[in-house]
Amino acid sequence: MRRIAIGLMSTLSGLVLLFSYHTSTNSGTALASTGTAGGTAAGQSDGTASADTSADGSTSSDEASSSGSSSGSSSGSSSGSSSSSGTYTGDAVMTRWGVVQVEITVKNGKITKSEAVQYPQGNHRDEQINSYALPVLAEEVTAAQSANIDAVSGATVTSDGYVQSLQSAIDQAHL
Amino acid sequence: MTVPGQARTVRPDADPGTDPAAAPALDGATPIVEQPRRSFVEQVMGLPMSVHVRGPLARDDRVARAVEAAFADLRADDAMFSTWKPESPVSRMRRGELRLEDAPERVRRVAALCDEAAERTGGAFSAWLPPAAGARPVFDPTGLVKGWAAEQAFDRLVDRLAALGPHDVLLSAGGDVVVGCARTDTPDWTVGVEDPRMRSRMLLTVPLRRGAVATSGTAARGAHIVDPATGAAPSGLLSATVVGPSLTWADVYATAAFVRGADAAQWASTLADHAVVLVDGRGDVRTVTGPPS
Numbered sequence: 001m002r003r004i005a006i007g008l009m010s011t012l013s014g015l016v017l018l019f020s021y022h023t024s025t026n027s028g029t030a031l032a033s034t035g036t037a038g039g040t041a042a043g044q045s046d047g048t049a050s051a052d053t054s055a056d057g058s059t060s061s062d063e064a065s066s067s068g069s070s071s072g073s074s075s076g077s078s079s080g081s082s083s084s085s086g087t088y089t090g091d092a093v094m095t096r097w098g099v100v101q102v103e104i105t106v107k108n109g110k111i112t113k114s115e116a117v118q119y120p121q122g123n124h125r126d127e128q129i130n131s132y133a134l135p136v137l138a139e140e141v142t143a144a145q146s147a148n149i150d151a152v153s154g155a156t157v158t159s160d161g162y163v164q165s166l167q168s169a170i171d172q173a174h175l
Numbered sequence: 176m177t178v179p180g181q182a183r184t185v186r187p188d189a190d191p192g193t194d195p196a197a198a199p200a201l202d203g204a205t206p207i208v209e210q211p212r213r214s215f216v217e218q219v220m221g222l223p224m225s226v227h228v229r230g231p232l233a234r235d236d237r238v239a240r241a242v243e244a245a246f247a248d249l250r251a252d253d254a255m256f257s258t259w260k261p262e263s264p265v266s267r268m269r270r271g272e273l274r275l276e277d278a279p280e281r282v283r284r285v286a287a288l289c290d291e292a293a294e295r296t297g298g299a300f301s302a303w304l305p306p307a308a309g310a311r312p313v314f315d316p317t318g319l320v321k322g323w324a325a326e327q328a329f330d331r332l333v334d335r336l337a338a339l340g341p342h343d344v345l346l347s348a349g350g351d352v353v354v355g356c357a358r359t360d361t362p363d364w365t366v367g368v369e370d371p372r373m374r375s376r377m378l379l380t381v382p383l384r385r386g387a388v389a390t391s392g393t394a395a396r397g398a399h400i401v402d403p404a405t406g407a408a409p410s411g412l413l414s415a416t417v418v419g420p421s422l423t424w425a426d427v428y429a430t431a432a433f434v435r436g437a438d439a440a441q442w443a444s445t446l447a448d449h450a451v452v453l454v455d456g457r458g459d460v461r462t463v464t465g466p467p468s
Contacts, residue, residue: 156351
């Protein structure tokens with residue numbers, strides 16, 4: 001169960017990464033998501049629990065330790081039962097506009113639902129950000145579970161657009 | 176998990192007899208080892224170029240020097256082929272100051288590849304474009320050079336790294352990706368194909384140990400692709416992604432598929448050893464796999 005939770009938390013970090021990609025280019029946020037972009041969990045792509053994790057429950061990622069700022073994002077609390085079902089809440093991650101916290105629902109080892117239980121509130125800009133980013137977040141995890149990608153193929157990214165690209169967040173995590 | 180018509184994994188390289196990741200799974204457990212990894216980014220040819228190296232020396236200075244040499248290769252090709260740098264051989268050709276037969280060997284090689292690309296794509300790709308209606312066609316190999324130069328730099332980097340022991344390498348040239356794995360104990364590289372309408376969302380992911388993924392579309396820069404037959408921006412597709420063994424050809428085929436538009440799926444089904452992902456104007460996704468060679 002613990003290993004399942006850890007594997008899922010890695011995915012969860014990716015959700016935060018994807019979320020923060022929309023809301024912010026804050027580099028601290030991208031770095032906080034290192035555990036996911038590092039490609040640590042072998043079984044993560046199919047949502048099962050084959051991720052090889054160390055005994056203390058942290059993800060065993062070289063990159064995570066070398067980036068030095070991955071604390072928090074890959075741990076989380078679990079309210080699930082002993083089967084691979086339940087609800088998992090990730091740690092709150094600080095973004096430029098406020099705190100983001102994601103909760104996922106798992107049934108039989110597959111993520112069936114994800115939502116941000118905490119997201120920035122307040123000014124008009126935040127409302128715009130939230131209305132755009134949150135549905136993306138939910139679709140992302142239930143459709144492809146592709147947080148664990150190494151590169152993005154898409155229409156040509158220019159130098160100007162790079163800073164805001166998902167590729168730049170992945171690159172940041174491994175510098 | 177699966178959204179109909181959206182989430183699907185393309186794996187042209189999935190023959191268990193040739194896939195080193197699949198082969199050792201004798202007891203049901205693939206021996207995946209966490210290897211050190213490092214990324215490098217530089218802006219070359221106006222594009223962000225990202226290199227990732229995975230293996231025991233990934234964070235060693237020797238790897239850093241090998242990657243720096245790869246960026247130097249890319250800068251050298253930029254100086255050779257840029258249509259923005261007035262003194263580049265290609266710029267001189269475009270002004271009529273330099274004939275193709277007198278151009279440097281790399282320029283002649285690329286010109287020959289451009290001719291081959293026009294042939295392979297039935298004219299959907301061309302390096303000879305009229306700058307205005309009725310004007311004389313001017314040499315513009317840009318559509319091929321980016322992928323070709325990236326692949327050349329990648330191949331030379333793989334050779335340089337081989338001297339340091341087995342390492343895996345990934346290079347992304349502004350969204351066109353080439354990967355290789357000299358190791359067998361590492362996970363596949365995972366390349367996400369972005370949704371052209373929502374660029375942080377992946378339509379599907381492609382696990383690769385060796386090969387390339389290239390995408391043509393308008394999402395990032397507007398209509399920078401023109402149909403050589405009409406001079407107009409092609410319509411009908413939001414993006415075309417090609418997965419294949421070579422970045423040069425994946426890139427050319429992606430451009431050609433995008434130009435072909437409605438005709439692209441039929442054409443893509445003839446491309447041996449390639450898989451093509453087409454996103455039409457309604458956002459519907461279609462994957463087409465060509466025959467094995």
